[in-house]
Amino acid sequence: MSAHSITEPTDRAKWIAGGLVVLYALVTMIPLAWIMLTGFKSPADAISYPPKVVFEPTLEGYVNLFTTRTRQTDDFLAANPPQNWADEIVRQYDMVIVGPSKFGERFLNSVIIGFGSTFLSVFLGTLAAYAFSRFKIPLADDLLFFILSTRMMPPIAVAIPIFLMYRNLGLSDTHLGMILLYTAVNISLAVWLLKGFIDEIPREYEEAALIDGYTRFQAFYKVVLPQAATGIASTAIFCLIFAWNEYAFAVLLTSATAQTAPPFIPTIIGIGGLDWPAVAAGATIFLLPVMIFTILLRKHLLRGITFGAVRK
Amino acid sequence: MAEIIVRNVRKEFGDFVAVKESSFTIEDGEFFMLLGPSGCGKTTTLRMIAGLELPTSGEIILDGEEISQKPPSERDIAFVFQMFALYPHMNVRKNISYPLVSQGMPRAQVKEKVAEVARILGIEDILNRPVGGLSGGDRQRVALGRAIVREPKAFMMDEPLGALDAEFREHMAEELRALHDRMGATTVYVTHDQLEAMQMGDKIVVMNNAVVEQFGTPQDIYDAPATMFVADFIGSPSMNFLGFNGTVSPGSGSVALNGCEMGVPELREAAQGDLVFGVRPEHIRLSTDGAYRGEVLATEYLGTTQIVTLDTPNGEVKARVASDQPAAMGETVGLEFNEQTVTLFDETSGRALRSKLNEGVLGHG
Numbered sequence: 001m002s003a004h005s006i007t008e009p010t011d012r013a014k015w016i017a018g019g020l021v022v023l024y025a026l027v028t029m030i031p032l033a034w035i036m037l038t039g040f041k042s043p044a045d046a047i048s049y050p051p052k053v054v055f056e057p058t059l060e061g062y063v064n065l066f067t068t069r070t071r072q073t074d075d076f077l078a079a080n081p082p083q084n085w086a087d088e089i090v091r092q093y094d095m096v097i098v099g100p101s102k103f104g105e106r107f108l109n110s111v112i113i114g115f116g117s118t119f120l121s122v123f124l125g126t127l128a129a130y131a132f133s134r135f136k137i138p139l140a141d142d143l144l145f146f147i148l149s150t151r152m153m154p155p156i157a158v159a160i161p162i163f164l165m166y167r168n169l170g171l172s173d174t175h176l177g178m179i180l181l182y183t184a185v186n187i188s189l190a191v192w193l194l195k196g197f198i199d200e201i202p203r204e205y206e207e208a209a210l211i212d213g214y215t216r217f218q219a220f221y222k223v224v225l226p227q228a229a230t231g232i233a234s235t236a237i238f239c240l241i242f243a244w245n246e247y248a249f250a251v252l253l254t255s256a257t258a259q260t261a262p263p264f265i266p267t268i269i270g271i272g273g274l275d276w277p278a279v280a281a282g283a284t285i286f287l288l289p290v291m292i293f294t295i296l297l298r299k300h301l302l303r304g305i306t307f308g309a310v311r312k
Numbered sequence: 313m314a315e316i317i318v319r320n321v322r323k324e325f326g327d328f329v330a331v332k333e334s335s336f337t338i339e340d341g342e343f344f345m346l347l348g349p350s351g352c353g354k355t356t357t358l359r360m361i362a363g364l365e366l367p368t369s370g371e372i373i374l375d376g377e378e379i380s381q382k383p384p385s386e387r388d389i390a391f392v393f394q395m396f397a398l399y400p401h402m403n404v405r406k407n408i409s410y411p412l413v414s415q416g417m418p419r420a421q422v423k424e425k426v427a428e429v430a431r432i433l434g435i436e437d438i439l440n441r442p443v444g445g446l447s448g449g450d451r452q453r454v455a456l457g458r459a460i461v462r463e464p465k466a467f468m469m470d471e472p473l474g475a476l477d478a479e480f481r482e483h484m485a486e487e488l489r490a491l492h493d494r495m496g497a498t499t500v501y502v503t504h505d506q507l508e509a510m511q512m513g514d515k516i517v518v519m520n521n522a523v524v525e526q527f528g529t530p531q532d533i534y535d536a537p538a539t540m541f542v543a544d545f546i547g548s549p550s551m552n553f554l555g556f557n558g559t560v561s562p563g564s565g566s567v568a569l570n571g572c573e574m575g576v577p578e579l580r581e582a583a584q585g586d587l588v589f590g591v592r593p594e595h596i597r598l599s600t601d602g603a604y605r606g607e608v609l610a611t612e613y614l615g616t617t618q619i620v621t622l623d624t625p626n627g628e629v630k631a632r633v634a635s636d637q638p639a640a641m642g643e644t645v646g647l648e649f650n651e652q653t654v655t656l657f658d659e660t661s662g663r664a665l666r667s668k669l670n671e672g673v674l675g676h677g
Contacts, residue, residue, distance in 0.1 A: 202397065204393045204395055204397030205399060205400075207364050207384075207391070208391065208398075208399070209410075210364065210384045210385060211363075211384050211385075211389065211390060212385075212410050212414055212458070213385045213411055213414035213415060213462075214414050215383075218414075223399060227400065227401065
């Protein structure tokens with residue numbers, strides 16, 4: 001047996017710890033894998049019992065997700081041979097594609113509203129956090145508490161006033177309205193998270209920049225922002241996840257023009273019976289932007305979660 | 313390079329007064345020390361000169377121009393921070409060139425300047441390294457490089473050696489002083505280390521509790537302290553204070569200490585009541601037959617000298633004497649004071665009484 005230090009784990013301990021982490025990761029990934037696989041199943045495979053793990057993949061779910069279809073008579077079908085692979089798929093149910101579904105549009109709405117409100121929250125949050133962190137603001141603590149207090153109840157508790165307010169202001173079912181709403185919810189999180197990060201950046205950096213001939217704003221932009229990148233990235237991820245997944249307000253306030261993907265996806269179920277592969281396909285595509293965004297920023301996120309734990 | 317005049321400067325943070333009306337003059341090319349215990353207002357004073365804090369009242373004149381309310385970018389003053397404050401997302405070269413870039417200097421010239429500064433500081437080989445992995449000394453040099461590269465009117469240094477380990481600090485202090493002598497730049501340097509101040513400074517301001525206690529050359533401050541605080545703060549071990557009750561009048565040259573007549577520099581003012589007889593440890597001789605006597609409590613051997621602690625009728629006294637002089641614990645010996653070096657203080661106000669010794673020094677304090 002070789003000597004080892006008390007703080008350094010043994011190889012066996014590392015293997016056990018690693019194994020547990022992998023096991024946990026697998027368990028949490030099963031629902032995700034399920035959704036992704038279901039997107040490539042035929043409707044029959046999707047609901048078969050016991051569930052099929054090995055199946056013949058098809059793009060039927062995706063075709064159904066992106067198109068609207070109608071059933072046609074045999075004569076019509078005979079007279080109009082399929083134009084492409086997507087046509088071929090729907091022909092097996094005696095259907096033809098008549099046009100695109102609204103999914104693309106709804107997805108785009110989600111992108112505009114999700115990223116728009118994230119940008120706005122982080123932008124305003126950074127400025128506010130910087131001000132709270134660096135300047136003597138009268139009643140700063142009370143203001144910060146006030147900002148935080150908007151988080152002390154579930155946002156949906158104020159759904160009715162917001163609904164009426166939005167109707168009067170003409171903000172119902174508009175992109176701007178949804179961006180403002182999600183920003184309002186996220187900004188308290190952004191201010192508090194970012195204030196913590198900016199507090200950690202020594203003032204000397206800015207003072208050095210001020211001495212070096214830069215203005216206060218230049219010092220903020222060129223010295224503080226790069227230092228706060230980690231905080232900004234992790235704040236952005238949290239804001240985006242909320243805005244992207246938000247369902248209740250989206251159902252309440254949007255319908256025709258500004259509807260986001262979350263309220264749209266369940267409606268797919270109704271279009272042609274229980275079309276689970278199409279729902280799964282929609283969910284899969286819906287997951288991708290946040291997933292990619294998080295993967296791109298994950299280094300920052302990790303540092304963001306553990307920030308303040310170790311003093312540099 | 314420039315002269316800096318600080319006139320009646322005061323700084324309040326809310327109810328807290330960080331600096332009370334303070335005045336002093338820093339002459340062109342001087343290495344000027346702001347010395348005092350932590351919280352005395354020395355750093356605030358430095359930051360006011362640099363423009364990082366604006367004074368509540370008073371004037372700061374740099375090179376003939378009143379600058380007290382100007383932003384730092386318009387003052388042309390460089391600042392070296394205690395923690396160096398190098399921009400962590402830039403490499404050494406970028407850090408040094410940053411002040412030049414803000415001035416809009418052409419690239420080729422920036423490159424030339426940075427190369428020159430790197431050569432002066434001996435950091436040419438680390439120019440392309442990130443600042444994160446540098447040693448304390450190299451960080452210090454980069455911070456200095458960033459300060460000297462734009463040839464400012466004056467340098468402010470806030471305990472620049474405080475973050476270095478003791479061994480390296482001495483080396484860096486010499487390097488700093490040599491750099492200053494070569495460039496002849498007006499430098500204001502904050503420290504709480506009296507040894508550093510004495511060793512490096514042309515002039516010293518001693519501050520305590522937001523007040524300037526004394527301002528002068530290291531020697532004046534050491535030999536003729538204006539207050540008991542200064543006398544105590546400067547020198548190690550610090551000045552001995554022997555309390556006594558008595559009356560002195562202008563022209564008199566002695567005081568009675570526990571019945572013994574002690575010579576002092578000829579006094580220029582009268583005082584009575586609780587007075588303090590101040591004498592530096594090295595100005596005490598031990599003798600076998602002196603009239604004023606004390607018992608040896610302890611000895612500390614320091615190589616060429618030793619510190620002997622004695623119990624006298626007027627309190628404990630430390631004497632610095634040659635280490636070969638015998639002094640055994642418990643022994644009672646006579647004490648003789650070098651009378652021309654004694655400073656008398658008024659115990660209540662802590663102020664030095666004016667005498668032949670200090671009249672020239674206290675005049676401009």
